[in-house]
Amino acid sequence: MSGPTIRRTTVCVVGGGPAGAMLGLLLARSGVAVVALEKHDDFHRDFRGDTVHPATLQVLDELGLVDRFHELPHQKVTTIGVVQEGRRIDIADFSRLRIAYPYMAFVPQWDFLDLITGEAARHPTYRLSMGTEAVGVLRSADGRVSGVRARGPDGETEVHCALVVAADGRHSALRADVGARPRLIGRSLDVAFFRISRRSTDPDEGICVRVGNGKVFGATDRGSYWQMSYETVRGGFARVRREGLDAFRADLAALVPFLADRVHELRSLDELSILEARIDRLDRWHRPGLLFIGDAAHAMSPVAGFGVNLAVQDAVAAANALTAPLLRTQRTGVPFDDTRLAAVRRRRLLATVLSQGLQRGTQRFGIDTTVKEARQPPAPRLFERFGPAQLLMSRVIGLGFRPEHVRTPPAPDQEKDAS
Numbered sequence: 095m096s097g098p099t100i101r102r103t104t105v106c107v108v109g110g111g112p113a114g115a116m117l118g119l120l121l122a123r124s125g126v127a128v129v130a131l132e133k134h135d136d137f138h139r140d141f142r143g144d145t146v147h148p149a150t151l152q153v154l155d156e157l158g159l160v161d162r163f164h165e166l167p168h169q170k171v172t173t174i175g176v177v178q179e180g181r182r183i184d185i186a187d188f189s190r191l192r193i194a195y196p197y198m199a200f201v202p203q204w205d206f207l208d209l210i211t212g213e214a215a216r217h218p219t220y221r222l223s224m225g226t227e228a229v230g231v232l233r234s235a236d237g238r239v240s241g242v243r244a245r246g247p248d249g250e251t252e253v254h255c256a257l258v259v260a261a262d263g264r265h266s267a268l269r270a271d272v273g274a275r276p277r278l279i280g281r282s283l284d285v286a287f288f289r290i291s292r293r294s295t296d297p298d299e300g301i302c303v304r305v306g307n308g309k310v311f312g313a314t315d316r317g318s319y320w321q322m323s324y325e326t327v328r329g330g331f332a333r334v335r336r337e338g339l340d341a342f343r344a345d346l347a348a349l350v351p352f353l354a355d356r357v358h359e360l361r362s363l364d365e366l367s368i369l370e371a372r373i374d375r376l377d378r379w380h381r382p383g384l385l386f387i388g389d390a391a392h393a394m395s396p397v398a399g400f401g402v403n404l405a406v407q408d409a410v411a412a413a414n415a416l417t418a419p420l421l422r423t424q425r426t427g428v429p430f431d432d433t434r435l436a437a438v439r440r441r442r443l444l445a446t447v448l449s450q451g452l453q454r455g456t457q458r459f460g461i462d463t464t465v466k467e468a469r470q471p472p473a474p475r476l477f478e479r480f481g482p483a484q485l486l487m488s489r490v491i492g493l494g495f496r497p498e499h500v501r502t503p504p505a506p507d508q509e510k511d512a513s
């Protein structure tokens with residue numbers, strides 16, 4: 095029987111979500127050899143977050159990709175609102191920010207990931223293996239992580255490298271393999287997604303959350319349809335099932351009256367995609383030879399659409415901190431200096447803690463108050479009474495707590511190509 099295929103590289107990035115795809119591109123652009131592994135055969139999965147925030151648009155601009163991004167089918171949304179007792183309160187209005195891209199763009203995530211990985215593949219040091227699942231780490235004699243064991247279309251593979259980056263999401267297999275356990279922050283949510291058609295006579299809502307009658311529905315304008323979400327406490331969907339389809343449709347019609355004539359488009363509760371959303375965080379984001387970024391380090395819930403942006407920001411921070419030492423290792427063969435890994439968590443921790451705190455607070459004082467106590471959450475009214483709150487929230491959602499910028503140069507031969 096033949097053994098596993100052996101591959102050697104400088105960095106193995108596990109996971110082709112926003113964090114892994116962006117990191118692979120940034121490293122390869124600077125000439126670092128990267129093997130990227132993605133367990134699915136393509137990026138086609140619905141409801142994994144189609145939001146691209148102003149801070150991510152700025153990163154795309156710095157990479158010279160923003161024009162190609164805007165050629166993708168997308169919608170621009172400038173406001174996020176909450177409708178309570180029939181009245182809309184805008185909690186964020188990106189057009190108030192003096193920035194290059196004062197809007198959130200909605201793009202099918204597979205298009206976004208295709209753009210990033212397609213650009214990465216133009217660099218000679220980048221190899222992406224789709225349909226290849228990392229199953230565990232390899233270790234050297236001193237216990238340091240020295241690579242990845244993976245299963246792919248051609249059987250077993252071992253990727254030997256100077257650094258493994260686990261960007262394999264909130265159920266990270268590598269995290270489990272090294273025995274790293276994230277701390278749960280607050281309670282989990284159940285979120286159900288579905289679509290309802292959009293008509294030209296519908297209001298211009300952007301992103302709007304509608305609360306009342308103990309229910310929370312989100313509506314996002316996706317051009318030809320509304321991407322709807324229904325948020326409830328963990329396990330709360332059992333009650334929806336007990337009450338049945340007609341009760342769910344009636345709740346929807348009551349909270350989003352302009353959809354009342356179309357609620358029958360939802361033919362069965364089985365059409366809902368129900369996902370658990372959790373917020374958690376690792377205390378330590380690295381081990382010798384291994385770094386966790388994105389949801390693998392800190393899982394995000396859908397609230398405020400922070401997760402994709404935070405994953406991209408982690409990737410930029412990791413590339414800024416690690417590209418030079420990785421290139422040194424690649425060129426000279428000196429061992430990679432693991433002490434550099436702590437810099438990534440140091441740089442990203444505060445922004446992560448604050449973003450997760452905001453998500454947790456929104457869940458506690460928004461969703462829990464509505465669902466469990468059947469009360470109107472008081473927080474949205476603050477945005478009416480206190481003017482600067484809207485500006486602050488627009489900054490926080492749009493740019494995050496610590497926006498990152500691309501500081502790594504393209505590899506010299508690529509600069510020559512471009513000139």
Ligand SMILES: Cc1cc2nc3c(=O)[nH]c(=O)nc-3n(C[C@H](O)[C@H](O)[C@H](O)COP(=O)(O)OP(=O)(O)OC[C@H]3O[C@@H](n4cnc5c(N)ncnc54)[C@H](O)[C@@H]3O)c2cc1C
Binds near residue numbers: 372
């Ligand atoms: C229900 C729900 C809705 C959400 N909606 C939004 C939203 O609208 N906007 C937003 O910004 N955030 C949203 N989030 C959060 C967002 O999805 C994450 O924060 C974000 O995707 C994190 O990116 P990532 O690259 O770290 O991980 P992921 O996007 O999870 O990507 C991980 C990748 O790794 C791959 N992978 C996993 N295991 C392996 C393995 N063993 N080997 C190889 N590959 C592997 C996966 O297939 C996946 O492609 C939502 C989260 C949930 C749960």
